[in-house]
Amino acid sequence: MNEDEIEDQGSEHIDENDANLAMSSLALLALNEDNHKAIIDGNGIKSAVERIIQVAQHGYTPGLQIMSSIDLLVHLFAFGSNNTKQLIQNSLSPEILDQLKDNQYIGNEIQKLINAYSNSQAAKELIKIRRLNEMNK
Template identity: 70%
Template sequence: MKEWLIEQEKIEKDKNNGIIQEKEKEKDQYVDKDVDEGVSSVSEFALNLALSSLALLALNQDNHEAIIDGNGIKIAVERIMQVAEHGHALGINIISSVDLLVHLLAFGSIDTQQQIQNSISLETLIKLKDDQYIGNEIQKLINAYTNPQEMKEYIQQRRNIERTI
């Protein structure tokens, strides 16, 4: 009889463990889902922050090699191409990508300018300039794409004005 009671207790414990394990699995699924959703939104925020930081660093040509080696051009172009192919998505903010490319074009070497021009076509940019959300930013990129020296002078003038304010 004692052995039977011990066996029944084991069965009951196993059942309880099974129920607890199932509940833990369910909880983990919800937590994983929340974490995944949080990570994707954090990743978008982090990516925009990183691209904005790179855009500021790109004002100094000494940083261009590191930006290019770190796939800065590739990532910025991919984000712009996503919008060109799929339309403006509220979850994707490409202004920091545009700023990065504008600064690389304006302050970059001829090789850097050529690399960007080989990565994204002027036709793609022209297609995007009518977008109500990003049209003005794309126009800046088109100006830098077609006349980097003029854009460099414009940025320098704007920075000088900002310093005096």
């Protein structure tokens, strides 16, 4: 492996880490509906959906940190307006979710999004409980 290949691998790894950090940050911001317009306008939904579709099309690749992308969509769906919910549902079809729900790496997270699609109020309450537990640790 030459120096350029090592450098390229390093930048890809950093880019993936940066993308994951960005998605994690957006997921936290999405807990407040006041932030949703900025997230949507900044292509947050589009970026998260693209990462999920990448897994659906090419399979899960270790190192691809996709959980935060799913969390972002769950938070936007649970705390968002009807327009936000519709935008997410139009962007990520139930067929893709069904395809990924049995994935050994991300199936549980995908199931959270499926559950949010069917009952956003229950998803919202579960997120609040989880956040309280995290804050009390």
